Amino acid sequence: MATQTKDYYGTLGVKKDASADDIRKAFRKLARKYHPDVNPGDKKAEEKFKEISEANDVLSDDKKRKIFDQFGFYSDNIDAAAAEAAARGGYGPGPFGGGGRGPASGAAHEVPFDFGGFDFSDFAAGSRGSAPREDAGGFGGSFRDIFSGMFNGAKGGQRGPQPGTDLEYTVSIDFWTAVRGGVARLEVQRQETCPVCKGKSVTGGAMSCPECAGTGQVTQMGGRMKFNIQCPKCGGSGQVQNSCANCAGAGVVTRRETLDLRIKPGTRDGQRIRLAGKGNAGTDGGSNGDLYLIIKSGTHPFFRRTADDIAITVPVTVMEAALGAKIEVPTIDTHDGGGRTQLKIPPGTQTGQKLRLREKGVPSATQEGLRGDQIVEVKIVVPRVQDERSKEILRELARLNPEDPRAEILEGV
Numbered sequence: 001m002a003t004q005t006k007d008y009y010g011t012l013g014v015k016k017d018a019s020a021d022d023i024r025k026a027f028r029k030l031a032r033k034y035h036p037d038v039n040p041g042d043k044k045a046e047e048k049f050k051e052i053s054e055a056n057d058v059l060s061d062d063k064k065r066k067i068f069d070q071f072g073f074y075s076d077n078i079d080a081a082a083a084e085a086a087a088r089g090g091y092g093p094g095p096f097g098g099g100g101r102g103p104a105s106g107a108a109h110e111v112p113f114d115f116g117g118f119d120f121s122d123f124a125a126g127s128r129g130s131a132p133r134e135d136a137g138g139f140g141g142s143f144r145d146i147f148s149g150m151f152n153g154a155k156g157g158q159r160g161p162q163p164g165t166d167l168e169y170t171v172s173i174d175f176w177t178a179v180r181g182g183v184a185r186l187e188v189q190r191q192e193t194c195p196v197c198k199g200k201s202v203t204g205g206a207m208s209c210p211e212c213a214g215t216g217q218v219t220q221m222g223g224r225m226k227f228n229i230q231c232p233k234c235g236g237s238g239q240v241q242n243s244c245a246n247c248a249g250a251g252v253v254t255r256r257e258t259l260d261l262r263i264k265p266g267t268r269d270g271q272r273i274r275l276a277g278k279g280n281a282g283t284d285g286g287s288n289g290d291l292y293l294i295i296k297s298g299t300h301p302f303f304r305r306t307a308d309d310i311a312i313t314v315p316v317t318v319m320e321a322a323l324g325a326k327i328e329v330p331t332i333d334t335h336d337g338g339g340r341t342q343l344k345i346p347p348g349t350q351t352g353q354k355l356r357l358r359e360k361g362v363p364s365a366t367q368e369g370l371r372g373d374q375i376v377e378v379k380i381v382v383p384r385v386q387d388e389r390s391k392e393i394l395r396e397l398a399r400l401n402p403e404d405p406r407a408e409i410l411e412g413v
């Protein structure tokens with residue numbers, strides 16, 4: 001069984017100390033949004049619905065939540081007593097911590113749960129805020145050692161399932177593809193399951209392990225104590241196999257793959273797209289990592305985009321600005337209506353003034369039917385008058401309008 005840390009709190013968008021009520025509300029809200037009935041045929045919504053259901057299943061159950069808080073994942077194979085014992089830093093069974101066995105524990109070699117593929121280095125580093133006490137049972141080793149001691153003879157085979165790592169790529173798309181949507185082709189290099197060993201890293205028949213002479217156990221000193229632990233070479237099975245020649249025992253091979261990524265209309269610069277399971281392949285049955293694509297959107301010579309709003313600077317003559325006018329401005333809707341719209345310039349418009357064209361911006365990639373606005377920034381252009389008649393009219397205009405535009409700043413200084 002592959003175990004993998006999950007972020008159930010993040011999935012539901014609640015804090016770690018969220019109340020049962022907070023969790024219930026957050027789940028209901030998301031469930032309404034992603035329910036398959038509401039999103040027929042939408043694989044992503046279905047996936048998301050599964051994720052939030054799983055998160056809710058664990059976080060809404062006190063016992064399960066406790067286990068999840070302790071280990072960063074949940075499995076039915078873990079009992080709550082084991083979780084609490086682990087939190088205290090000394091699990092009962094085995095050569096250490098004697099006498100601390102909870103009622104759920106059975107024989108000395110019983111393995112309370114399967115840690116295959118789970119990395120305990122987080123625990124040892126204390127990054128989860130649950131670092132074990134080093135003095136537990138007089139044992140000075142790391143947390144990983146403590147647990148590996150519990151695996152005596154329990155599991156055969158190699159290191160067990162390892163989840164694949166996530167990948168991250170930047171995808172550059174042009175301005176119009178981001179606005180209107182389209183397809184971006186990209187080449188990714190990812191680790192795929194080795195076709196020869198099927199991800200198991202080994203081929204051929206088993207032979208006796210040279211490390212432990214086939215016993216599956218090696219002796220290790222821990223503090224004052226001496227005890228047998230699972231042989232690290234053969235994983236306790238007592239047998240080893242030849243490494244796969246095709247993948248050099250990695251279980252994965254590196255492949256280049258060309259992907260066609262569908263870009264939704266309204267995709268934003270910096271947006272992160274997750275393709276579940278498209279990261280590096282896991283080994284020996286471990287789950288695949290995810291592929292994250294960071295969108296890098298190009299710019300346009302005239303249109304400037306901020307989220308779903310489009311800004312453009314439009315030159316307006318002195319006469320249009322003073323008297324008011326109806327002008328034509330370009331919009332991003334070039335595919336219908338010629339990409340232009342009428343804009344009313346009110347009389348007395350000043351340079352730098354911003355006029356809003358509602359819902360002429362970019363369609364929202366996340367909320368169906370919503371669109372941003374287009375913001376037109378007015379830039380007044382002054383006529384370069386050549387002829388005497390125009391100059392005379394401007395002088396006449398100056399005489400009729402004697403107010404000093406600098407009066408305020410002159411007085412204010």
Ligand SMILES: [Zn+2]
Pocket residue numbers: 194195196197198199200201202244245246247248249250251252
């Ligand atoms: Zn292989």
Ligand SMILES: [Zn+2]
Pocket residue numbers: 209210211212213214215216217231232233234235236237238239
């Ligand atoms: Zn061995």
